[in-house]
Amino acid sequence: MKKRFLTAVLALLLPAATMAQELRATWLTRTKYSSRAAIAQQMDSLASANFNTVYVNVWSRGYPLFQSTSFFQQTGLRTDPTYADRDILAEAIAEGHRVGLRVEAWFEYGFVAGWTGNLAPGAVRGPILDVHPDWTATKLSGQQLDPASNFYWMAQSNPAAQNFLISLATEISRRYDVDGIQLDRIRYASLDYGYDPFTVGLYRQEHNGAAPPTAGNDAAWMRWRADKINAFHARVYDSIKAVNPRLIVSNAPSQYGSSTYTAYNQYLQDWKWWVDNNKVDNVQVQSYASTQAVYDGYITYAKNLVNDPTKVYPSFAVSPGSSVVLTNQQLVSYLDLARSKGFLGSAIWFVDDLAGRFRYLSRTRFATPATAPFAPADWRTFRTLVPITDAANAVRSGTWLTSNNPGYSGPSLYADNTAGNALDYFLTVPADAWYEVYAYQVVSSNRNAAAPFQVTDATGAATTVTVDQTRVGNAGFVKLGDFYLRAGRQRVVRLSADNTPAGRFVSADAVLLVRNRRLDGRAAPLSTRKSRKATGSQLQAFPNPSPGTFSVRAETALTAVRVTDQLGRVVFEQPVRLAAGAAYTVQLRTALPTGQYVVQARQASGQWLSANVQLSR
Incomplete structure (x- = not known):
C-alpha cells in the first residue's frame, strides 16, 4: 500500500513540461473489473510503467459497463447484471485520473449486441436485440448468428440501431469526465451480411427497386454498405463533438496485410475515409504480427494509405497467435520500429498480456514519462491527494481510532458519535477550476449508512453529501460531486461523526481532487450560488x-x-x-x-x- 501511495505522489509532483510526447496506450478489459481494488491496482501498474492512455471497456457482450439511462429506456436494465449496481466507468475514471492516466471509453463490441456466452436465462440474442429483433444483422440465408464468433450483430445501416449506439456515446460524453471515446467493431462481421429486411428495403429504395446482389463480394454492393458505415461514423463523431468538443474520438480498426486494404476487403471498414474526411481524431490500427518484418509491412501500408499519417497509431497484439507470444525484446523492437517510421506512439493489445512486463518496460523503452501528442502536456496533472496519515492536512478533532480495516495507504480511522468527532481536510488546489472531489471509503457492516461529507466551494458555500459506508460497492474512492475551487491551500472537505447511530461508527481515510476537464470553460459559481453536485446544474x-x-x-x-x-x-x-x-x-x-x-x-x-x-x- 505504501508503494502505491508513493507512486501517486511522484506522479503528482512530476513537471509535465519535462515529458516527451508519445502515445503509450493499452486496453483494459472486463477481466480486471472484479473490484474497485482490482481496477486501482491495474491503473497503478500502468502508471508506474509510464503508460499515459488506457482504453476502458464500456460496451461489452451486449451490455453497457456504466449506469446507462439510454440502455435502461430501451431494456429496463442499466448495466451488465454481472456488476449489479457498480459503475465500472466511474470507478475507472477515478482510479485512472488519480495516477494521471488519460481514460477513454472503449466501445469494444461496437455493432455487436449479443454473445451466446453471455445470454441471460430466456434471452435469444441479447437485451437490445430481444427488444428490437428487427435490428439484427442477417445473411442471405436468413442466418443471424455469426458462427465464427458466436456474436449477434446489429444491422449497420439501420438508423435506429445507429441512434442507439450514438445515444450511449453521447450519454458518456455528457455525464462522465472521460478524455475520449474509442469506437471499435464499426464494421461488418463478414461480407456475407447485409440482408436483413431493413437494409434490403433501403437498397431497393435507392436502386429503383432492384434487390442487392447475392454475392457478398460484389464491388458496388461492398461500396454501398461501407458508405453507410462511413455516414454513421460521421454522425457519431459530430454528435460526440457537439456534446463535448474537447473529447478525442478514436477508433481501433484493423490491418492484416502489407499490400491490400484488409479492413475494407474483409469487413467493409473504410477507416481511410474516416481519417481523410476528419471524422476521427486518431486511429489505433490493430494488427497481429508474429515477426517484426510482418509488422513492418502492415504499418508501412497503413502509413501510406491515409493523407495524414500523424493520426495513425500502430497497435499490436502481444500474443499474435495461439502459439506465438512476443518476447520483451520483440515488444520493444515493435515500439521502436513504429517510432523510426515517424509514428507518434503505439498501443499494445492488451493489458492482460502485459502482466509481468511492466517493470521491463519502465526500465527500458518507457524509462521516462511521456504525454499523448494530441493532448496538452498538463492535461491530467491538476490533481492532489491527502492521505489520512497526513496529520497536517487531515486535521482531527475529538477521538479517532486506528482501524484494522486498511485504507488507501495504510490503516484507516474510525470514530463514534461523540460530539466533536470530526476531520477537516485541507488541500492545496492546483488552479482555479472545477474539480471532482472524491473520498476514499472503508466499508464495514457496523459503519454509518449516511456518513456526512461537507464540501466547501470557492464561494464558501457548503454542500453535504452522505455516503453509505455499509455498502460493499462503495469501497474505494467515491465521488462526492463537482465543485469549483480556487487555487491555494484551503479546507475542502469536512467529515463529521454527527448523526452516526449508537453502536455504529464513521470511517475516515484519503481525499482526492481531480480537475474536471469536462467542465472546463463553464462559469465559476456566483458568490450566492452553491456549487453543483455530480448531477446538478448552473441553469x-x-x-x-x-x-x-x-x-x-x-x-x-x-x-x-x-x-x-x-x-x-x-x-x-x-x-x-x-x-x-x-x-x-x-x-x-x-x-x-x-x-x-x-x-x-x-x-x-x-x-x-x-x-x-x-x-x-
Missing part, C-alpha cells in the same frame, strides 16, 4: 420532468437558448435578450419522444450553461 429548468413546456432561469443575462437530444441534435434554438434572474419559456415540439434532453443557455460572455430536462408526456 434552472422547471418543471422537471416537463410535459414539453418548461422555463429556464439563470443568475446572469442570457443571449440564446437551445435544446439538444441524446444524439446531440438541436431540437430547439432561439436567440433571447433575458435579464439576470428572469425566466424564459421553452416550448418543445409535441412530436418529440420522451426521454432526456439538454437545455443550454448562452451568457453574454459567450459561455454556455446547461441543465438536463426529462421530457415526460
